[in-house]
Amino acid sequence: DAGITQSPRYKITETGRQVTLMCHQTWSHSYMFWYRQDLGHGLRLIYYSAAADITDKGEVPDGYVVSRSKTENFPLTLESATRSQTSVYFCASSERRGRNEAFFGQGTRLTVV
Amino acid sequence: AQTVTQSQPEMSVQEAETVTLSCTYDTSENNYYLFWYKQPPSRQMILVIRQEAYKQQNATENRFSVNFQKAAKSFSLKISDSQLGDTAMYFCAFITQGGSEKLVFGKGTKLTVNP
Numbered sequence A: 001d002a003g004i005t006q007s008p009r010y011k012i013t014e015t016g017r018q019v020t021l022m023c024h025q026t027w028s029h030s031y032m033f034w035y036r037q038d039l040g041h042g043l044r045l046i047y048y049s050a051a052a053d054i055t056d057k058g059e060v061p062d063g064y065v066v067s068r069s070k071t072e073n074f075p076l077t078l079e080s081a082t083r084s085q086t087s088v089y090f091c092a093s094s095e096r097r098g099r100n101e102a103f104f105g106q107g108t109r110l111t112v113v
Numbered sequence B: 001a002q003t004v005t006q007s008q009p010e011m012s013v014q015e016a017e018t019v020t021l022s023c024t025y026d027t028s029e030n031n032y033y034l035f036w037y038k039q040p041p042s043r044q045m046i047l048v049i050r051q052e053a054y055k056q057q058n059a060t061e062n063r064f065s066v067n068f069q070k071a072a073k074s075f076s077l078k079i080s081d082s083q084l085g086d087t088a089m090y091f092c093a094f095i096t097q098g099g100s101e102k103l104v105f106g107k108g109t110k111l112t113v114n115p
Helices: none
Strands: A004-007 A010-013 A019-025 A031-038 A042-051 A054-057 A064-066 A076-078 A087-094 A102-104 A108-112 B003-005 B010-014 B019-021 B024-026 B032-039 B046-052 B064-069 B074-079 B088-096 B103-105 B109-114
Touching: A004 A087, A010 A019, A019 A031, A019 A087, A019 A108, A031 B103, A042 A064, A042 B088, A042 B103, B003 B088, B003 B103, B010 B019, B019 B109, B024 B074, B032 B064, B032 B074, B046 B064, B046 B074, B074 B088
Parallel strands: A010 A108, B010 B109
Antiparallel strands: A004 A019, A019 A076, A031 A042, A031 A087, A042 A054, A064 A076, A087 A102, A087 A108, B003 B024, B019 B074, B032 B046, B032 B088, B064 B074, B088 B103, B088 B109
């Protein structure tokens, strides 16, 4: 199916564990983004990528790692999960030509216990 | 730093009435795009309307329109004939053409449409 998909939709993990959130898009968009959404903070940018093998930090990158070996995939890894990383995570992609519109995945609700 | 400010955390409106959501932003870039996204309880992010900064004409999409004031760095959203289905979080966002190229969001406004 065409679009942008995140997996898993829900995840519960323990403090200190490593967890990876997956993001896959089928449009070959150049740009991809990871956000976390917390009450009172809106969407805060964690990392973004302008192309394969090009990534850059956003507003709240600490504790997260990203990679982009292929254009269509942009996984987000929490190296050692903390309770403060409990949040809803959104992946998005966009193309810088035309409408510049960003398309979002369904979100992943991550709970760190 | 590029920032987006939505000064109204919550708003409410009666069905069929008009409501305006405020947004201001800060950037040193001259070329950028502005967006309003809607997030209903389903959590899905949905594009409502977009505006290119180089266009003076305000964008409209059916019942949704914007008031774009580039000099004031203001980008408000007007919803006419409000419907119950408009109840959602609304986020203002922008991305620069060139520069840091980050898609930056405000904290959102929770809109409730009352019957």
